[in-house]
Amino acid sequence: MSVDYGSPLIQVKGLGKQFGDLKVLEGINLDIYKGDVVFVVGPSGSGKSTFLRCLNRLEESTAGHIYFEGADITDPKVNIDLHRQKMGMVFQQFNLFPHMDVLKNMTMAPMKLQKKSQGEAEKEAMALLERVGLADRAHAYPSQLSGGQKQRIAIVRALAMKPDVMLFDEPTSALDPEMVGEVLNVMRDLARERMTMVVVTHEMGFAREVATRVMFMENGNFLEEAPPEAFFGSPKNERLKAFLSKVL
Amino acid sequence: MSQAIYLNFIKDDRWKYITDGLKVTLEVTLFAVLIGIAIGFLIAVVRSTYDKTGKLKLLNGICKIYLTVIRGTPVLVQLMIIYFVIFGPVKISKVLVAVISFGINSGAYVAEIFRSGIMSIDQGQFEAGRSLGFNYVQTMWHIIMPQAFKNVLPALGNEFISLLKETSVGSYIALQDLTKGGDIIRSRTYDAFTPLIAVALIYLGLVLLFSWLVQILERRLRQSER
Ligand SMILES: Nc1ncnc2c1ncn2[C@@H]1O[C@H](COP(=O)(O)OP(=O)(O)OP(=O)(O)O)[C@@H](O)[C@H]1O
Numbered sequence: 001m002s003v004d005y006g007s008p009l010i011q012v013k014g015l016g017k018q019f020g021d022l023k024v025l026e027g028i029n030l031d032i033y034k035g036d037v038v039f040v041v042g043p044s045g046s047g048k049s050t051f052l053r054c055l056n057r058l059e060e061s062t063a064g065h066i067y068f069e070g071a072d073i074t075d076p077k078v079n080i081d082l083h084r085q086k087m088g089m090v091f092q093q094f095n096l097f098p099h100m101d102v103l104k105n106m107t108m109a110p111m112k113l114q115k116k117s118q119g120e121a122e123k124e125a126m127a128l129l130e131r132v133g134l135a136d137r138a139h140a141y142p143s144q145l146s147g148g149q150k151q152r153i154a155i156v157r158a159l160a161m162k163p164d165v166m167l168f169d170e171p172t173s174a175l176d177p178e179m180v181g182e183v184l185n186v187m188r189d190l191a192r193e194r195m196t197m198v199v200v201t202h203e204m205g206f207a208r209e210v211a212t213r214v215m216f217m218e219n220g221n222f223l224e225e226a227p228p229e230a231f232f233g234s235p236k237n238e239r240l241k242a243f244l245s246k247v248l
Numbered sequence: 249m250s251q252a253i254y255l256n257f258i259k260d261d262r263w264k265y266i267t268d269g270l271k272v273t274l275e276v277t278l279f280a281v282l283i284g285i286a287i288g289f290l291i292a293v294v295r296s297t298y299d300k301t302g303k304l305k306l307l308n309g310i311c312k313i314y315l316t317v318i319r320g321t322p323v324l325v326q327l328m329i330i331y332f333v334i335f336g337p338v339k340i341s342k343v344l345v346a347v348i349s350f351g352i353n354s355g356a357y358v359a360e361i362f363r364s365g366i367m368s369i370d371q372g373q374f375e376a377g378r379s380l381g382f383n384y385v386q387t388m389w390h391i392i393m394p395q396a397f398k399n400v401l402p403a404l405g406n407e408f409i410s411l412l413k414e415t416s417v418g419s420y421i422a423l424q425d426l427t428k429g430g431d432i433i434r435s436r437t438y439d440a441f442t443p444l445i446a447v448a449l450i451y452l453g454l455v456l457l458f459s460w461l462v463q464i465l466e467r468r469l470r471q472s473e474r
């Protein structure tokens with residue numbers, strides 16, 4: 001287990017987000033290093049998704065800066081599309097493209113954006129499918145897949161771009177309980193390979209198991225940050241204690 | 249009965265008014281729908297780009313005026329303005345005028361069909377595309393449009409069907425379409441019943457045929473969902 005504490009991969013400085021008059025995030029600071037597996041937990045409506053979506057600018061922040069691989073990606077002049085190629089994102093609702101088969105879902109971005117040949121893109125996609133045990137579903141359409149399969153495909157679709165960081169927003173919340181495990185297995189493997197990950201989840205056991213750090217968000221800010229043993233074993237913040245007593 | 253059919257359709261090859269008129273009706277409808285699709289597509293792109301990003305404000309304003317005017321006035325008045333006012337001094341084929349007029353008219357309705365098609369695609373599809381690194385245009389083109397287009401194909405089929413009937417007002421500018429064909433026969437034979445009922449039956453047959461095709465299309469599309 002090694003996190004590279006050289007210069008941060010992602011640096012969040014004074015991040016704020018308002019929807020009209022509603023302040024959702026305020027004064028957030030966070031450094032994410034290469035190999036970090038950062039879990040974000042907290043009550044519903046605390047701003048976890050908004051925070052994650054600000055990281056790749058699906059949501060435009062209204063204050064502060066985010067530096068990704070040295071570049072200020074909150075700068076309006078920056079070409080965010082290029083940076084997003086290096087930031088994979090996995091959604092609660094999978095968001096596979098229903099009009100394409102699995103292979104096309106996975107090869108479209110590498111071919112169109114990284115100018116890979118079809119052969120090369122398909123070879124890499126098949127290797128990824130192999131890894132998550134879905135090689136036999138390469139020509140299936142999303143509607144023919146179970147929820148767990150969809151989410152595993154969504155993960156490898158993002159991985160096909162060879163991102164430097166993966167963002168997960170409650171990747172197992174829309175799944176039937178018996179399918180949660182297969183998705184967590186894939187994420188666990190990624191964490192073991194030291195993929196840098198930021199994960200919003202309600203799966204506390206999983207956070208405890210694979211996180212390098214766990215963050216507690218409430219009312220748009222991080223109230224506590226600690227390695228998982230300390231976070232779950234000896235929480236300091238009263239709000240966190242109350243939260244944990246409810247969810248554990 | 250056979251006397252009437254002879255008089256109205258066989259004598260002097262009068263059936264040709266019907267078949268030639270039918271050809272014009274189908275021609276005008278088809279090309280007008282194609283123009284309508286082109287206009288409607290462009291407007292829908294402008295309008296939904298504005299809705300999603302706030303860009304293209306001026307174009308969006310122009311589109312809104314177009315939609316308001318076209319949908320707020322009768323198609324016959326539009327046709328007559330285009331024929332007598334805009335092309336008044338120029339000699340121009342009536343078929344072309346009809347194609348342009350009905351195309352411009354249809355564009356306003358097709359625009360809303362496309363727009364609702366685009367809006368019906370889950371926002372998550374858009375976000376998934378953007379998060380992979382596709383820009384706005386690429387995401388629209390590769391991810392949103394193919395799904396939206398599939399969703400609206402039946403509605404486009406229905407637009408074709410209503411346009412098919414609507415083009416009959418073309419006879420006001422003496423467009424030699426199916427309706428006019430029947431009317432010419434009536435004026436020759438002084439028998440209104442036979443030619444006009446025949447024309448009505450042909451329209452009805454066409455509408456039923458195309459509705460049936462649209463239904464088949466709908467069923468196909470639903471199957472390919474699975
Ligand atoms: N597009 C939006 N417009 C207005 N308010 C929003 C928008 N998106 C989120 N919010 C508000 O921002 C707050 C934080 O929402 P967010 O989705 O980030 O919470 P969350 O921590 O992810 O919650 P959950 O655990 O339920 O997913 C909520 O009060 C929400 O209503």
Ligand SMILES: [Mg+2]
Nearest residue numbers: 048049050170
């Ligand atoms: Mg959320």
